[in-house]
Amino acid sequence: MSCAASPAAGGAQPTPPACCAPARSGGDTGEDGARQTAAPSPPGPLRDAHRARVALPGGSFRMGGEDADANPGDGEGPVREVTVGAFAIDAHAVTVARFAAFVDATGHRTEAESFGWSYVFASFLPGRLRRISPRPEATPWWCGVRGAAWYAPEGPGSGVEDRWDHPVTHVTWGDAAAFCAWEGSRLPTEAEWEYAARGGLDQARYPWGDELTPGGEHRCNIWQGSFPFRNTREDGYAGTAPVDTYAPNGFGLYNTAGNVWEWSADRWHPDSTDLRAMRGGSYLCHESYCNRYRVAARTANTADSSSGNVGFRTVRDTA
Structure with missing residues (x-):
């Protein structure tokens, strides 16, 4: 991790909040990692959709x-003032379709599949699954x-046939790194991510400015209402x-604000062992508990x- 992307030196090591994305700690819920259903293949035209990259010259910000x-x-x-070199970054988060093409080409099995489970927001589940699924105390x-996995986002019986153009989820840092190795790319550093997410604005709270809903217009996918109930x-x-x-x-x-958290290349803190930084917030972020859809905000989770x-x-890299 470069010093440019690091939090301030000399302070106490920051502790990532548990609310944003739960860590895979404690026991396994079972399963031996066997894929429960055949991983789907996207329709041909969608394999090449949403692959655009934006070339940025780099500089100081x-x-x-x-x-x-x-x-x-x-x-x-x-x-602090940070300088990044030239690079090209995806205009969009990696989609389900792009990830499916990777799985088709390589046979990659995600860590969620290997563990046999992944975390799902409770309100998305039918009552039966809510009752039998273990929940983190905090x-x-x-x-x-x-059985929750990238192709079954809410577990057995769910699918992605209507979500090919949505961001892929239920992927670990290692899964993201494996995708990059196959594609010949890499994950962005936190500095690169923030430079790109700011879109040329200096110290704006959001990628479009300082007002969350300018003129009453929603610019990102976050939680409205009373979290986590409504x-x-x-x-x-x-x-x-x-x-x-x-x-x-x-x-x-x-x-670059809301929708899904995005893994970065960097460790959460230079002394971290397995915590990796994430940026951008998600559809579950709300001002009452996780106001982390601001451009400067960050969180982390264990790499698995x-x-x-x-x-x-x-x-x-383009330089």
Whole structure:
């Protein structure tokens, strides 16, 4: 991890919040990793959709945040000048279709499949699964669901046939790295991610400016209502949205706030062993408990964790 992407040196190691994406800790829920159903193949035209990359020249920008909503325990600050080199970054998060093409080509089995389970937001599950699925004590709105995987986002009986253009989820940091190795790309550093997500704006709270809903217009997919009990879906979605939903930022990137958390290349802290930083927030973020859909916000999870609100996008060097 480069020093440019690190939180302030000398302070206590930040502790990632458990609410954003639960860690795969404790026991396994069973299963031996066998794929429960055949992994689907996307229709031909969708294999090449949403693969556009935006070439950025790099340069210096002010990274981090110190405003009233900054989370001191997350290591957002202090605001510091950071320089990144030239690179090209996905305009969209990696879609289900792109990931399916990778699985078709390589036979890759995700870590969620190997473990036999992944975390699903409880409200998305039928009552039977809610009752039998174990829940983390600190975040009981998450359920560890047997058979939940990238192609079965809510477990057995669910599918992705109507979500090919949504971001892939239930992927670990290792799954994302394997995809990048196959494609000849890599995960962005936190500095690269934030530089790109800001879209050329200096210290704006969001990729489009400082107001969350300018003119009453929703610009991102986050939680509205009372979390975790009632989502009014005023932005149009309860779960993931297609990767090209809402207007892009000034650099042409879509959904760098909300929708799904995105894995970065970096460790959460230089001394971390298995915690990897994530950026962008997700459809479950709400101002009452997880105001981390601001551009400067960050969180982390263990590299082997997966859930229904974590995905990724990729970069390539251009210099």
